[in-house]
């Protein structure tokens with residue numbers, strides 16, 4: 501399956517805990533004022549890849565503690581992202597995903613069934629649009645205070661949003 505990609509960073513230390521492979525997907529419908537990556541909004545810009553090639557590249561990258569899906573909004577391309585997270589989950593790779601949708605919106609299918617299914621393969625979802633008036637430098641791994649670091653597996657298990665604490669961020 502094809503996926504439109506804005507960029508790849510194989511060893512990042514600022515997009516989640518540890519050293520992480522970061523996939524920046526192309527396309528975002530949220531148009532948050534103050535967004536740092538407006539070049540990723542267009543669904544047609546960037547480079548088209550096959551999901552198999554992305555999966556193989558991740559699996560052959562050494563010295564990573566996990567994978568972070570960022571963008572753009574990765575869940576804007578939920579079908580190919582679902583393929584990728586399923587493959588990574590089989591290899592027990594820690595997965596974080598940023599999205600402009602809230603957990604509740606995804607859970608109630610507002611971004612479609614595949615986007616909801618992706619949640620079950622994630623360790624952490626960083627959710628919600630970036631809100632410039634709520635910008636804070638104190639929010640670890642987030643831009644604004646409305647965004648949450650959500651423990652996806654516990655949230656699904658408990659049927660409610662369970663946020664990560666600063667002492668346990670999913671590695």
Ligand code: SF4
Nearest residue numbers: 528531532535572600
């Ligand atoms: S969700 Fe993220 S990428 Fe999309 S407009 Fe908002 S800040 Fe930018």
